[in-house]
Amino acid sequence: MLFLIILILSFISSFFLPWWAAAAIAFLTAWVIGKTSGKTFWSGFGAIFVLWVILALIKSIPNDNILASRVIQLFPLPHQWILLLLITALIGGLVGGLAALSGVLAKKAFSK
């Protein structure tokens, strides 16, 4: 549930808010309905991870990944554009997970 809500709200926000709005969304959503720390972290992580994969692919697939294949060459990594997608999604996931975790921990700290 948490996963889906963060995913959907962040997706909508991506059209008019900066990328870090996803962190705020994960934080607030986790505050409201988050339960255990572990599950909340992974819900936040998964939601933003999946969202960023989707957003990147929406642009990259109609582009035949031309740009991603060029950009990966800026990194000291094998020239596989899919690695760039993975790095992107991991960063998003990490921010989403930590923000969600913060949300649920904050709720626990302040709710009594």
Place this chain on the structure above:
Amino acid sequence: MKLFKALLSIAVTLVLIWALQTKFGDIPPISEFLNPVSGFWQNAESKNFKPEEYLHLEGLQGKVTIRFDEHRIPHIFAENDHDLYYAQGYLTARDRLWEMDIQTRSAAGRLSEIVGPKALDLDRYHRRMGMTYGAENTLKGFMKDPMMKMVIEAYTEGVNSYIHHLKKRDYPIEFKLLGYAPEEWKPINCAYLLKLMSETLAGGSSQFAMTNDLKRFGAKDVNDLFPDYPFHEDPIIPVGTKWDFKPLPIPKPSKDFIALMTDTIKPRERVPGIGSNNWAIAGNKSASGYPILANDPHLNLTFPSIWYQLQMTSPTVNVYGVSLPGAPCIVIGYNQKISWGVTNVDADVLDWYQVKFKDNSKNEYWYNNKWNKTGKRIEVINVLGQKPVYDTVIYTHHGPVVYDNVSQKPKEGHENIPVGDALRWIAHDESDEFMTFYLLNRGKNYDDYRKALTYFTAPAQNFIFASNDKDIAITPNGKIPLKFRDQGKFIMDGSDPANDWQGWIPYDQNPTVKNPPRGFVSSANQSSTDQTYPYYINWRFELYDRGKRINDKLKVMQNATIDSMRLMQMDNYSMRAQDVLPAMLRYIDTSKLHADQLKVFQIVKKWDKHFAANSVGASIFNAWWLKFNDLVWDEFRDDKMLLNVPSFDRTEKLLLTEPNSKWFDLKGTPTKETCADIVNQAFTSSVDNLLKNLGQPGEKWEWGNVKETHINHLANLPGFGTGQFYTGGTGAVINALRGGNGPSWRMVVQMGPQVKGYGVFPGGESGNPGSYYYEDMFATWRDGKLNELLFLQSPDEKSNRIRSTLTLSSK
């Protein structure tokens, strides 16, 4: 405990977000760049465009229809000239915004603002050379002319209209990588682009090295080795052309004064081999009976491409060609009546003057037998992450004193500050170059062409012309100072008014020729004229090789077509090899060669003198010639002193006519070498080197593999350029492609009732590495083919090459 955990988690999250958004050194803000919401993923363009697009833009006066062909080249149809230049600005910005930004930023000495102190030296150099000072003066010239004011302002409006609607996610990828935002376009940026061209084509100088030569070798040797007219030549204006004007009196040379040598100025070295080709044949040489014009300007090749192709139509004009991103009008192109092109003249329009200051305050300098006040210009250079740098540049009436060693070389610790030199440079003068292009774009005949040229200041160009009236013409043209012979060959005494530029060659007395009997005109940066021309333009020009080859081919050409011209643009035949190889081969004592060397000798002996990609002979000859040249001029190699090495033309003369010259003797040996010794030594040494590096002659020896040809991104980003590719050509052949420099636009235009243009540049219309149109024309260019240019006569004209339409109208 719970509270601590919560706060810790929040803190970690915030620090992470902060770190991801922050630029560390050269590493861009990671998340700003990578996040798919606004980062680089957003720059990935789909190959499908909306077939119809409508935009409402502020400031337009009417409706503009833009049709895009299969290469996404825009064909603009505007109802008035204001909207035409507005649309040109808008579309150029849409495709090339970062290129426009970085080029003008570089010219303006403002790179440090975005990349920090590492660009400070370059910025300071540009400021101190007076690029800003020159751009300000040029802008004054533009704005005085109501027509040009309108054009520049409309273009600027168009660029800004695009920038204003830009969201962060739409920024070109380079802005995201470097972590900065596009800024408002200003009219002066258009002037900066011209300054940049002047810097590339007329901003190098050899006076400092020449002055050192003079001190080292003396006047006799220097005059012998650096003559005012080359050994081999085939000038642009055919030999024997009569000058039908009464020349102005030539200024008297100043007292022969050689400026004291200073080791402090480090002007940009003149880069040899910068050049271009153009030619036009008369109707009686072409299959159609109408003239054909061809042009291929050679410049540093980059992505995004140097040129932006477009068709521009309004009630006053219908023109097709290439423009400079950031400047209005078409620079090289054609309309229904005329076509024109340019190559560089290489006039001496940059001189250095030794300045004598009264004291260290440098408030006064000695000139015309009295102390004169200097001017001071404070250049403020903003530096990313640091305090701004204030740089004071002293100006004499000549121009800026470019090198101020106090700020430039503190670590050297010179006790007695050497006197700096002032720069007199045509690029500092008020000018109105765009008017030339504005008029050429609308030109109908030879008279219009001649009138247009009178507005052009710098960098002086060989303007070639062909018209439907069956006229052809060429004019080395620009604002060229009136000088005594060799004025500015060396650093001059800045206190003597006789050394100043004494006026200008009148425009109608610039060398020109119309419909010469030989039936063609051409230029390839060689000497403008033979030695009968009354004025001094420069003591040296580019080598004659390309020009001679072009003229040899055109002389015998009959029934020429577009394709004959195209093949000529790809011609790899080496005039140098023709001139020197037989003599070099004759000198070789084959009895002294070992088996491998002999094998190589046989290859180069049979070589057809073409620098083709698969030619092994070309690689051998090239290495041999360069080594020969190195050995001959060993006296000129000096780590401590900048010396000018004699030209290849002088080497050729030495080889062919002076076998016992003292210059063949090597400095470091007790024996006295002659031409034969050096030719043999150069051969064995260069061949052994090839054998060592490349093994036995074979594929690795092919010229296309030996020469390193590539096109890089302007910021040298790996993956954003072509990488090395296999191709023929070299500096002194018509197809002058070498390293990252070569034909930046190849155009051939067949005049006639229905003008037909062909052209291609290495790259694409889009500057976005994430676009299908970033390099879609590269392969065509590399393979030596041309695209037929779509020259629409009305916005409604049917063509199966039109892919989409954009309609702009006012809000």
